[in-house]
Amino acid sequence: MSSPRVLIYLLRRDLRLADNPIFNEIAKNFQQSHHPYTHLLPVYLFAAQQIEVSGFLTSDSDRSPFPEARSSAGSFWRCGHHRAKFLAESVWDLKKSLGNVGSGLEIRVGLAGQVIKDLLEAFKKESTEVVGIWMTDEEGVEEKKEERDVKKAAQGAGTEFKLWTDEKYYIDDRDVPFQNPRDLPDVFTTYRKQVEPLREAPRRILSTPSKLPPLPPTIPPQPAPFNIPTTLEAIITALHKPLSPSLGLAHPPTYPKNASSAHPFHGGEGPGHDRMRHLITSGSISTYKDTRNSMLGLDFSTKFSAWLALGCITARQIHSYLLAFEDGTSDLGKGVHGYGKGENKGTEAVRFELLWRDYFRLTTRKFGPRLFHIEGFKDDTSISWKYPQKDPDTQAKVIRFLEGTTGTGFIDASMRELFLTGYTSNRLRQNVASFLAKHLGIDWRIGAEWYESLLCDYDLSSNWGNWQYTAGVGNDPREARIFNPVKQGDADDMQAHDYDPQGEYVKNWVEELRPLDDPQIIFQPWKMFEEKKKELGLVGNEIVEQPLKRIEFYVRRNAGRGGGRAGRKGGVAGGGRRGGVGSGGGRGGYNGRGRGEKSRGQWREGKMDRAKAMTNGEQLNF
Numbered sequence: 001m002s003s004p005r006v007l008i009y010l011l012r013r014d015l016r017l018a019d020n021p022i023f024n025e026i027a028k029n030f031q032q033s034h035h036p037y038t039h040l041l042p043v044y045l046f047a048a049q050q051i052e053v054s055g056f057l058t059s060d061s062d063r064s065p066f067p068e069a070r071s072s073a074g075s076f077w078r079c080g081h082h083r084a085k086f087l088a089e090s091v092w093d094l095k096k097s098l099g100n101v102g103s104g105l106e107i108r109v110g111l112a113g114q115v116i117k118d119l120l121e122a123f124k125k126e127s128t129e130v131v132g133i134w135m136t137d138e139e140g141v142e143e144k145k146e147e148r149d150v151k152k153a154a155q156g157a158g159t160e161f162k163l164w165t166d167e168k169y170y171i172d173d174r175d176v177p178f179q180n181p182r183d184l185p186d187v188f189t190t191y192r193k194q195v196e197p198l199r200e201a202p203r204r205i206l207s208t209p210s211k212l213p214p215l216p217p218t219i220p221p222q223p224a225p226f227n228i229p230t231t232l233e234a235i236i237t238a239l240h241k242p243l244s245p246s247l248g249l250a251h252p253p254t255y256p257k258n259a260s261s262a263h264p265f266h267g268g269e270g271p272g273h274d275r276m277r278h279l280i281t282s283g284s285i286s287t288y289k290d291t292r293n294s295m296l297g298l299d300f301s302t303k304f305s306a307w308l309a310l311g312c313i314t315a316r317q318i319h320s321y322l323l324a325f326e327d328g329t330s331d332l333g334k335g336v337h338g339y340g341k342g343e344n345k346g347t348e349a350v351r352f353e354l355l356w357r358d359y360f361r362l363t364t365r366k367f368g369p370r371l372f373h374i375e376g377f378k379d380d381t382s383i384s385w386k387y388p389q390k391d392p393d394t395q396a397k398v399i400r401f402l403e404g405t406t407g408t409g410f411i412d413a414s415m416r417e418l419f420l421t422g423y424t425s426n427r428l429r430q431n432v433a434s435f436l437a438k439h440l441g442i443d444w445r446i447g448a449e450w451y452e453s454l455l456c457d458y459d460l461s462s463n464w465g466n467w468q469y470t471a472g473v474g475n476d477p478r479e480a481r482i483f484n485p486v487k488q489g490d491a492d493d494m495q496a497h498d499y500d501p502q503g504e505y506v507k508n509w510v511e512e513l514r515p516l517d518d519p520q521i522i523f524q525p526w527k528m529f530e531e532k533k534k535e536l537g538l539v540g541n542e543i544v545e546q547p548l549k550r551i552e553f554y555v556r557r558n559a560g561r562g563g564g565r566a567g568r569k570g571g572v573a574g575g576g577r578r579g580g581v582g583s584g585g586g587r588g589g590y591n592g593r594g595r596g597e598k599s600r601g602q603w604r605e606g607k608m609d610r611a612k613a614m615t616n617g618e619q620l621n622f
């Protein structure tokens with residue numbers, strides 16, 4: 001038998017077998033009589049700069065050679081419990097799918113360039129030829145560095161390196177109507193008009209491989225001091241091991257009795273497709289436009305985001321399910337309202353939202369490291385931000401914001417939901433970001449980093465781009481827009497019927513407010529009468545006595561049994577962000593240039609304090 005010729009495929013956020021350009025190409029090559037390679041080694045890497053890998057150390061006496069995977073401004077773990085679990089499940093699901101088509105998946109921890117270098121050296125020692133290293137591209141400063149590092153490692157060993165475009169977006173890169181990223185319009189609507197009609201825009205999906213080349217006969221092991229467990233449960237345990245359950249909060253939210261998560265889903269390509277099928281057969285996809293701003297339950301929105309973020313499903317796969325339903329060309333959804341009747345408001349709205357995701361990715365491509373700059377894409381230096389690192393009062397506010405005890409019901413419910421489940425809806429994310437950045441005037445990157453740590457669906461471009469957008473330094477043409485998190489939930493607001501008219505969402509997550517009936521008090525608990533506070537045992541509680549912001553909203557109706565009365569017209573405190581709120585820094589203040597550079601700088605210089613996190617009594621340290 002001739003000696004093995006191995007192709008290495010380094011997987012990233014392309015954790016799927018179907019509609020995957022690399023697996024598609026490999027399967028096609030494998031069907032030909034002459035094979036450019038005899039074996040395939042798919043590798044997934046838990047990248048040590050983005051996810052803490054010390055839980056994979058072989059023994060407790062070993063020390064990780066890597067600095068802690070912590071964020072820049074808030075020093076939060078960059079990948080918290082929820083996403084770590086969803087990610088591990090996605091990796092494991094792919095490992096199983098690959099096993100079913102004659103292949104498999106090797107798991108590694110470390111830094112991409114070094115991991116590839118180690119593999120190439122180890123194969124060389126065994127006289128095994130590696131004919132190529134393939135990977136898909138990603139936007140982002142660190143991601144681009146990874147690509148350069150892998151290329152360097154491959155070239156150093158004389159091995160071909162190929163960077164593929166991952167075709168996981170709605171509009172294929174080949175069809176984006178400009179060559180130069182700088183030509184992306186700064187307003188989403190302008191971009192949308194360039195690529196409409198959206199229903200015609202995506203390319204066809206690629207076929208799913210039924211057979212792939214086998215794994216190499218011998219595979220070099222993960223180098224010391226790490227060890228890769230052999231079960232999904234053990235991998236999740238290793239990822240969770242360094243993280244304290246409180247993530248450093250002195251008073252972390254606790255799971256309210258009978259509260260139901262809107263995101264009980266599991267990672268992986270299989271569960272992603274199950275979700276798609278469910279949305280079609282339940283009819284939820286057709287009602288999406290009317291329900292997408294709700295907050296409770298599983299089906300008010302698609303929950304595609306976490307699978308999309310890891311590449312378990314692609315936007316054009318979603319489009320292709322929608323097409324088949326609209327055209328009645330598959331049995332899925334037969335008999336369901338809207339089947340075979342063309343595009344409806346729900347399916348149209350899903351396409352529209354998927355384009356937002358594309359758009360944020362293209363803004364990252366256009367602006368590069370400015371994604372992490374406090375001045376944002378707009379390079380707005382006029383705002384006086386407050387920084388927790390500089391000011392104990394701001395620090396205390398940030399901690400209450402993270403713990404969900406701000407005294408604004410909507411915000412507290414969302415922050416607790418996020419901490420406990422890894423998800424909170426788009427409407428809530430907008431309110432939360434606006435509250436931190438515009439009502440409190442605090443460095444918005446603290447919020448973006450906390451979301452990075454906690455969201456199951458964390459996606460570099462969608463997260464940082466949306467935070468910028470809502471903070472007023474990104475691509476929102478309505479610069480002065482401020483969300484009123486009280487009005488959002490008020491029954492007299494035309495929109496509120498879709499949101500939380502009775503305060504049910506807030507009560508689901510803020511258990512101490514459950515006995516209340518009056519939405520006004522649920523959203524503004526600081527309006528509660530003394531007698532009611534005593535009755536509920538809330539005297540001295542900061543959410544009823546010391547709200548971070550008294551955001552007024554006048555309700556023209558009688559108070560309910562909750563005990564309060566209608567608020568006074570006119571704000572106790574205004575909501576403006578310029579002038580009154582800023583005490584610190586601005587540009588040139590704490591970490592003025594943002595994470596893109598700083599965290600990588602810290603990483604390089606090894607400045608982060610590894611010992612700090614290894615204690616279970618971890619505390620946030622700004």
Ligand SMILES: Cc1cc2nc3c(=O)[nH]c(=O)nc-3n(C[C@H](O)[C@H](O)[C@H](O)COP(=O)(O)OP(=O)(O)OC[C@H]3O[C@@H](n4cnc5c(N)ncnc54)[C@H](O)[C@@H]3O)c2cc1C
Pocket residue numbers: 292301302303304305306308309350353354356357358360424425426427429430433451455457458459460462463464466467470
């Ligand atoms: C401050 C803030 C932070 C955010 N962080 C993230 C993030 O890290 N990852 C992420 O995927 N989304 C993020 N979003 C966008 C949006 O909130 C989520 O995509 C959405 O809530 C996920 O739930 P869903 O899949 O049920 O959405 P649906 O309403 O069902 O939308 C369908 C899909 O469209 C895309 N989409 C919808 N809205 C947006 C949007 N505003 N921007 C980009 N894509 C969108 C998503 O891929 C989503 O899965 C953020 C929004 C805000 C305001």
